[in-house]
Amino acid sequence: MVKASWLLTLKASWMADMGEPNNLEASICKCKAGRDMVWVSQKAVELMGPLGCSRKYMFEKWMRDSKIGDIYEGTQQLQKLVVARRIFGYSREELA
C-alpha cells in the first residue's frame, strides 16, 4: 500500500521533471498517499494502545498531522473529481 503511494508519487514527480502534463497522476498520488498516511498513522496509534494516545510519544501527533495532508492542496474529494474528469473526459462544468 505505502509502496504503491510512493511509486505513484515518483511517477507524478518524474512527469513534472520531464515537463509532461501530470495533473491526473498528481491527483491520483495525492488522493492515495493522503489516505494511506491517515490509515498508517491510525494503525500506529492502535498498535501502541494507551501509549499511542499519550503525548509522551509522537504517534497521536502524527495521526493528527496526517489528516492535514489529506486536506490541503486539494482535499480527497476534489482529487477524486479531478481524476474522474480526466478519465471520463468531463469538463469542470459537467462534473463539479
Ligand SMILES: Cc1cc2nc3c(=O)[nH]c(=O)nc-3n(C[C@H](O)[C@H](O)[C@H](O)COP(=O)(O)OP(=O)(O)OC[C@H]3O[C@@H](n4cnc5c(N)ncnc54)[C@H](O)[C@@H]3O)c2cc1C
Ligand atoms: C493546516 C492547513 C494549512 C493550509 N495551508 C494552506 C496554504 O499554505 N495555502 C493555501 O492556499 N491554502 C492552505 N490551506 C487551505 C487548504 O488548501 C484548504 O483548506 C483545502 O483546500 C480545503 O478547502 P476549504 O477549506 O475551502 O474547504 P471546502 O472547499 O469548503 O470543502 C469543504 C468540504 O467539502 C468537500 N467538497 C468541496 N467541494 C466539493 C465538491 N465539488 N465535491 C465533493 N466534495 C466537495 C471538500 O472535500 C471538504 O471535505 C491550508 C489548510 C490547512 C488546514
